[in-house]
Structure formats: C-alpha cells, structure tokens
Amino acid sequence: xxxxxxxxxxxxxxxxxxxxxxxxxxxxxxxxxxxxxxxxxxxxxxxxxxxxxxxxxxxxxxxxxxxxxxxxxxxxxxxxxxxxxxxxxxxxxxxxxxxxxxxxxxxxxxxxxxxxxxxxxxxxxxxxxxxxxxxxx
Numbered sequence: 001x002x003x004x005x006x007x008x009x010x011x012x013x014x015x016x017x018x019x020x021x022x023x024x025x026x027x028x029x030x031x032x033x034x035x036x037x038x039x040x041x042x043x044x045x046x047x048x049x050x051x052x053x054x055x056x057x058x059x060x061x062x063x064x065x066x067x068x069x070x071x072x073x074x075x076x077x078x079x080x081x082x083x084x085x086x087x088x089x090x091x092x093x094x095x096x097x098x099x100x101x102x103x104x105x106x107x108x109x110x111x112x113x114x115x116x117x118x119x120x121x122x123x124x125x126x127x128x129x130x131x132x133x134x135x136x137x
Contacts, residue, residue, distance in 0.1 A: 005104075014134045015040045019087045020127040022067065026078045033084040034070040034093060035127075041102050042135035046074050047085075090130065097133060105132045 016037040021030050039045055050066045069084055076083040082083065085093060097104050 013041045014132050015095075016129050017131045018127050018129055019090075020067075022069065022084065024078055024084070027081075031084055032087045034086065034089065034130075036068040036070070039068055040133065040135070042102060042137060044070070044097065044102070047071050049076075051078070057073070060089055097131075101136055103134045103136055106130065 018037070019032050020035050020113050022033045022035070023030055032105045036048060039050070040048060047070055049071050051069050052066060071083055072080070072085055094104060
C-alpha cells in the first residue's frame with residue numbers, strides 16, 4: 001500500500017539512521033555504530049559528530065567520506081572508551097527519539113532492507129538502514 005503522506009512531514013528534514021561498521025583508529029577495533037545520512041535536526045544533533053571514516057579495507061573501492069556518528073555524550077571523542085553508540089543501544093536511542101518529538105519510520109526502512117536496496121551515495125551491504133527520522137518541534 002502506498003501512502004500519499006510525506007514521511008518528512010512536509011518539511012523535508014528527513015535523515016536516515018544506519019548501523020554500519022566503523023574503524024575506531026584509536027582503539028584499533030571495528031564497531032557497528034549508529035550513523036546518520038546527514039546532520040539530524042533537533043536535540044539529538046548535539047550528540048552527533050562528523051568523522052572521517054577510513055575505508056574498511058585497503059582493497060575497498062569506496063572513497064573515504066564524512067560519516068555522522070552518534071556519540072555516547074556530547075564530549076565523547078574517538079579516544080573515549082565506548083564513545084560511539086552501537087546497535088546494542090538502539091532501543092534507548094529509539095526511546096530518546098520518541099520522547100523528544102521525532103517521528104521514527106522503521107516500516108519504510110524494513111521494506112528497503114528486504115528489497116536489498118542500499119541507501120546513500122556510498123552505501124554497501126554492511127550499512128543497514130534502521131529508520132528514517134524527522135523532527136517535529
């Protein structure tokens with residue numbers, strides 16, 4: 001069933017939320033972290049930091065890009081233990097989004113995943129869309 005309503009509430013301020021592997025260069029570990037397609041609107045933006053994510057493999061053809069990563073606190077850095085919010089933090093992140101006036105669409109992201117569509121300019125099978133969010137302050 002196709003809906004005629006705009007999932008962004010007409011404002012166009014939608015961002016996709018992903019789980020994707022990122023190399024923490026300081027701790028030399030890979031982590032499945034929560035990222036966004038762009039800097040999100042609203043209060044969560046104070047916890048999002050742009051990082052230059054290195055290629056996951058030297059043989060990868062994907063260019064190094066800016067990745068918007070959800071941090072545990074506004075003061076977290078790559079050197080902070082458990083700096084990034086990960087897939088295990090999704091329930092708490094979803095609750096935070098709902099409590100702070102966000103519209104969270106997981107149905108559309110599930111349909112996209114089931115169809116095998118990878119979203120974003122540099123998407124890959126390792127980057128999973130978990131929700132499309134918009135802010136309705």
